[in-house]
Amino acid sequence: GAVVSQHPSWVICKSGTSVKIECRSLDFQATTMFWYRQFPKQSLMLMATSNEGSKATYEQGVEKDKFLINHASLTLSTLTVTSAHPEDSSFYICSADPQDLLPTYEQYFGPGTRLTVT
Amino acid sequence: GEDVEQSLFLSVREGDSSVINCTYTDSSSTYLYWYKQEPGAGLQLLTYIFSNMDMKQDQRLTVLLNKKDKHLSLRIADTQTGDSAIYFCAERVRAGKSTFGDGTTLTVKP
Numbered sequence: 208g209a210v211v212s213q214h215p216s217w218v219i220c221k222s223g224t225s226v227k228i229e230c231r232s233l234d235f236q237a238t239t240m241f242w243y244r245q246f247p248k249q250s251l252m253l254m255a256t257s258n259e260g261s262k263a264t265y266e267q268g269v270e271k272d273k274f275l276i277n278h279a280s281l282t283l284s285t286l287t288v289t290s291a292h293p294e295d296s297s298f299y300i301c302s303a304d305p306q307d308l309l310p311t312y313e314q315y316f317g318p319g320t321r322l323t324v325t
Numbered sequence: 326g327e328d329v330e331q332s333l334f335l336s337v338r339e340g341d342s343s344v345i346n347c348t349y350t351d352s353s354s355t356y357l358y359w360y361k362q363e364p365g366a367g368l369q370l371l372t373y374i375f376s377n378m379d380m381k382q383d384q385r386l387t388v389l390l391n392k393k394d395k396h397l398s399l400r401i402a403d404t405q406t407g408d409s410a411i412y413f414c415a416e417r418v419r420a421g422k423s424t425f426g427d428g429t430t431l432t433v434k435p
Contacts, residue, residue, distance in 0.1 A: 213367075239420070241422065241423075248428075248430075249427065249428075250413065250425045250426060250427045250428055251368075251413070251425045253422050253423075256422060300367055300368070302368075302423075304420065308420055311356055311373055311375075312356050312417050312419060312420055313356075313358075313370060313373065314417075314423060316360075316367045316368040316369075316370075317367055318366060318367040319365075319366065319367045321365070
C-alpha cells in the first residue's frame with residue numbers, strides 16, 4: 208500500500224513550451240501533497256505545498272506563475288512548468304500525506320520526473 | 326529556523342559497518358527519518374525515530390539519537406554493494422514540511 212506514482216517519469220521539451228507533471232496517490236487519499244525539486248547531487252528543495260481544493264502554498268523564491276500547481280482531487284496533484292527554460296531542467300519529486308496521517312507523519316514519495324529542457 | 330546537515334561522502338569496504346551522521350537544529354517534538362535514494366529514483370524510507378527516543382534497531386539498521394547534541398546517526402551493519410546510494414536524513418515537525426540534509430553518498434567497495 209501507500210504507492211505514489213508520477214507521470215511522466217522523464218520528459219524532454221523545447222524551451223518556451225509548457226510541461227505538466229502528474230502526481231497520483233494510487234491506494235490512498237491525500238489531503239496534502241508536496242512538490243520538490245532536486246538538482247544533480249543536491250538535496251531536495253521544497254517548492255510548494257498543495258492542499259486539495261485550495262491554492263498551493265509556495266516557498267520563498269519559487270515563482271507561482273511559472274510553476275502552476277493544481278490539487279483538484281484527493282488523489283491527484285499536477286505541476287505545470289510554464290514557458291520552460293533550460294535552467295528548469297531538474298528532477299521533480301512529489302510526496303503525499305494520507306488523509307489518515309500515521310502517527311509517524313510518514314510521507315510517501317513518488318519516483319520522480321526528470322525534466323530536460325532543450 | 327530548521328537546518329539539517331550531513332557529511333557528503335562515505336566510502337567503506339563490503340562487509341564493514343557504515344555510519345552516516347546528521348545534525349539538526351529544530352528543538353520541537355519531531356520525527357527524524359532516513360531515506361535512501363538510488364540513481365534516477367525517488368526516495369525510499371529506510372527508518373524513522375521520534376525525537377524522544379534514543380535508539381531504534383531494524384535488522385541491519387541502527388539509528389542513534391543524541392537529543393542533547395541534536396545528533397542523529399544511521400549505522401548499516403555488514404554493508405553490501407547494493408547499499409551504495411545517497412542517504413538523506415530529514416526532520417519533520419508533526420504534519421509540517423520536511424527539511425532534508427544535503428545527502429551522504431555512500432560508496433561500498435568490493
